[in-house]
Amino acid sequence: MQVIRIHHPLNKQLIADQPVVLAMGFFDGVHLGHQLVIKTAKKIADQRGLPLAVLTYNHSPAVVYHRLPGGAKYLTTINQKAELMSRLGVSVMYVVDFTSQYGAQSPQQFVDNYLMAFHPEVAVAGEDHTFGRGVAATMSNLPSLANERFQVVAVPTMENGLSKIGTSRIRRQIMAGELDLATQGLGRPYQTTGLVVHGFARGRQIGFPTINIDSPSSTVIPALGVYVTRVKVGHHWYGGMANIGHNETFGDGAPRTVEINLFDFHQLVYGEEVVVEWYSRLRDGVKFASVEELVTQMRVDQQAAKAYLASHPRKMANTTWC
Incomplete structure (x- = not known):
């Protein structure tokens, strides 16, 4: 084309x-x-x-x-x-x-x-x-x-x-974290693109390494919270869980970040352009009393995300799924 x-x-x-x-x-x-x-x-x-x-x-x-x-x-x-x-x-x-x-x-x-x-x-x-x-x-x-x-x-x-199925309505749903409803209107999961950039490496320190995504400022980003995702790196898709938040457990005043823990992924991909496919919202963002409490919850989130992905295999690309 x-x-x-x-x-x-x-x-x-x-x-x-x-x-x-x-x-x-x-x-x-x-x-x-x-x-x-x-x-x-x-x-x-x-x-x-x-x-x-x-x-x-x-x-x-x-x-x-x-x-x-x-x-x-x-x-x-x-x-x-x-x-x-x-x-x-x-x-x-x-x-x-x-x-x-x-x-x-x-x-x-x-x-x-x-x-x-x-x-x-x-x-x-x-x-x-x-x-x-x-x-x-x-x-x-x-x-x-x-x-x-x-x-x-x-x-x-x-x-x-x-x-009416309309762009404004879908935009509001995504910004409210209602990804399941947005998927119904789009006919496919919502996707964003972005560049993998350096973060604070806190995820790696607590056993959940993440990639940090810098998306264009004009892109609609879902509400703060934890989500089930798939990420396309190169030509391959990897399941993961994403956190959109301000790293509240580690202190106040941090900028909003999009961090994704990819499952069974062990590559350095700084500078890569990736595609993020957004699925269900698992929970709101929470400020935990300790890092230990955060890690415990992340283990629960990871199991929930893996179970979701196992029950929702990714469809082959077609006219309504890119």
Whole structure:
């Protein structure tokens, strides 16, 4: 799959001169609702014998339109999003830099200057998708803006129970430590990426060596607590238990860290980029009265994590599990 970056004003030479089915959206998380949009577009593309293209953005439009206290937080990086799109059968992913000038276009200008440049026979998006500022930039208005130059397909919102499956909801679940609920909406366990960095080596000193993960500041990190995880180091996955906390037992005022004790793992991997797959939350973070009490609890946590992983074998990679 090709990934093509686009900056306003559009350089049309970057776009292949061929008709496509075009799926539109920010698609942060590529959750089950997003997957329905992509799969709908893929089905149409296959029926018409056309490639499937995706139009997405480098960051949330909210960065341009609103102040975001604490900065924008995302469920997927561009690379993660591209990997998931590829597995869903996307041929090319156009990543537009969402800037003030790009966002200042009227809905009609967006259709005339951008959508038409991608040569869509069909444009597909979720029914609640918007493509600019103002009441006219909605899927219900897109057919009139298209003026019969391409077909428009609005995909109904997917629900889990009585609630919409949406990025904001999944983000809140992860930040609350509700990983089981987030997995249901994503259709796969939540993943983060990060760099293995040096810590204080306290885990090694008490018999539970850990790798310390430094993730991008824009990544959504689960709530403080202890979790069951799997970590991809190189080409291999290893089970483990993660602690997100401030090392309270060793004193107050420490920064938040993500430390993972990997099972049956004895390598030095500083500087490695790893993928963390987050499963169930075992417990809240606790300040123990002594190191001995901490070690006793970690033994209990380790057994619980191993039992969870044994009863939840990792699925092979497919369109809903990366």
